[in-house]
Amino acid sequence: xxxxxxxxxxxMYPVYPSFEAESSFSVNAAALYxxxxxxxxxxxxxxxNTQPNRTSIQFSxxxxxxxxxxxxxxxxxxxxxxxxxxxxxKGTVSYLKLFGKQDVQIEFGKGRIRITDGVFNLxxxxxxxxxxxxxxxxxxSCAESFAVSPKDFLREL
Numbered sequence: 001x002x003x004x005x006x007x008x009x010x011x012m013y014p015v016y017p018s019f020e021a022e023s024s025f026s027v028n029a030a031a032l033y034x035x036x037x038x039x040x041x042x043x044x045x046x047x048x049n050t051q052p053n054r055t056s057i058q059f060s061x062x063x064x065x066x067x068x069x070x071x072x073x074x075x076x077x078x079x080x081x082x083x084x085x086x087x088x089x090k091g092t093v094s095y096l097k098l099f100g101k102q103d104v105q106i107e108f109g110k111g112r113i114r115i116t117d118g119v120f121n122l123x124x125x126x127x128x129x130x131x132x133x134x135x136x137x138x139x140x141s142c143a144e145s146f147a148v149s150p151k152d153f154l155r156e157l
Contacts, residue, residue, distance in 0.1 A: 021107035025083050029099035035064040035075045036093040042066035042073035060085035063134045092124050
């Protein structure tokens, strides 16, 4: 693969500060991308007036979820628990495709996250916002339950 682009004037861009990892964990990039893609429809597209927590995908415990204020999408995998919660924009998550099906390290620094395979680094800011407690949004018990046929249910709708 090859890429070609015009050279940019270095004076126009600030020097990116060095990255010092405080903690890290390993995850399969393709599996993480698939989980994030499954819930991305519930994250709004960013606009200048949109709150960051409505445009982000959040990773916390066994959950990958997005919540825009009107709808919530959640992917649960009890086999993999994120050791530290974090958020990433839909655009940032789309770059996970660059890593293919290999395992990557997710490293946490001061206000930033780096996803790396040792050759390629994806470095982004962690938005400063409160994470949602997804466990509190998902009902743990129901007062009443009933079974429906999805085909019949959709026909009646």
